[in-house]
Amino acid sequence: MEYVLLALLIVSIVLNVISLFKNINESHITERLGKLETSFVREIGTFKNDMNNELHNDFDKLNEKIENKLNLINDKVNERLDQNFEKTNKTFQNVLERLSKIDEAQKKIDNLSTDIVSLQSVLTDKKSRGIFGEVNLKHIMSNVFGENNDKIYKLQYPFSNGTIVDCALFAPEPLGIIGIDSKFPLENYELMVDKNIDENKRKEATKLFKNDMKKHIDAISSKYIIKGVTNDQAILFLPAEAIFAEINAYHQDIIDYSYSKKVWITSPTTLISTLTTLQIIMKNIERDKYASIIQKELGLLSEEFSRYKDRWDKLSRSIESVSKDVKEIHTTTDKITKRFNSINQVEMEKLDYEEEWDNIFIHFNIDYDY
Numbered sequence: 001m002e003y004v005l006l007a008l009l010i011v012s013i014v015l016n017v018i019s020l021f022k023n024i025n026e027s028h029i030t031e032r033l034g035k036l037e038t039s040f041v042r043e044i045g046t047f048k049n050d051m052n053n054e055l056h057n058d059f060d061k062l063n064e065k066i067e068n069k070l071n072l073i074n075d076k077v078n079e080r081l082d083q084n085f086e087k088t089n090k091t092f093q094n095v096l097e098r099l100s101k102i103d104e105a106q107k108k109i110d111n112l113s114t115d116i117v118s119l120q121s122v123l124t125d126k127k128s129r130g131i132f133g134e135v136n137l138k139h140i141m142s143n144v145f146g147e148n149n150d151k152i153y154k155l156q157y158p159f160s161n162g163t164i165v166d167c168a169l170f171a172p173e174p175l176g177i178i179g180i181d182s183k184f185p186l187e188n189y190e191l192m193v194d195k196n197i198d199e200n201k202r203k204e205a206t207k208l209f210k211n212d213m214k215k216h217i218d219a220i221s222s223k224y225i226i227k228g229v230t231n232d233q234a235i236l237f238l239p240a241e242a243i244f245a246e247i248n249a250y251h252q253d254i255i256d257y258s259y260s261k262k263v264w265i266t267s268p269t270t271l272i273s274t275l276t277t278l279q280i281i282m283k284n285i286e287r288d289k290y291a292s293i294i295q296k297e298l299g300l301l302s303e304e305f306s307r308y309k310d311r312w313d314k315l316s317r318s319i320e321s322v323s324k325d326v327k328e329i330h331t332t333t334d335k336i337t338k339r340f341n342s343i344n345q346v347e348m349e350k351l352d353y354e355e356e357w358d359n360i361f362i363h364f365n366i367d368y369d370y
Contacts, residue, residue: 133166155167163223166237168180181219186240
């Protein structure tokens, strides 16, 4: 804008000069040129001062705007830095918490490794394995039927033939007593599934494992299925899910053999399912057993309710009759009250009448006996 004004000023000056050259005499050219130069210099100075003032004002405004912008940017940067610091601090705290949890988990893993080693040392002994299976069986029974529920089950229960079963389940007829015995064939199983040993040794271990399982099935079938005493079926409890899975996956002949002997092979998981199913069956049998008693009690309750209804109807009629009598008495009371009021009004009128006649008789000197 300033350059345009300057150009217009110069053009104006040039036009003035040309006009001067055309209109004035040559004698005055020098004087006018001097005045023109003086005026031009003065206007240039004024223009320069105005230009400097405008530039100075523009620079001040620009500096102020830049300073405000910088302050806003600084505030935003500080705000973002605070937010990022807070997030970083939270993240750091979470990392510390995770590290502490990892340390705890590591300690638990170390303890678990120690426990596994000790468990392996325990399971190498047959007697220890038997105790392990019995304890596991006890926990399952107490979780399903409750602690020491002798009406439903008993541990180490002796039979009449001199044998002692790990657990006897007392179910109502027609189920009867069901024997549950724990078995833990581990040595030959470990050799059978060990991929690092020779194939022939693994095959031999497989044969021995099958024989062990069949011996356990025969023992349970002969000892804990007693005609007239127990149910014609029994349960073999394997306290290891891996052995149970191995048998069901690759040894169908053992499953078929157990079916033929009416001995059902279970693991901790399947035993819980079996016991839960038996629990439902037992409840249904008990419910059916007492269904007639419940029906009889419901019939007696129905008779009592009928008597109650009759007595209530009689009482209701009596209440209605009393209510009617009360209403009638209330009506009679109202009538008697009205009669008394009428009588009282009649006496007052009679007294007024007698006083009038007495005055008349006195006036005429007449004696009259009412």
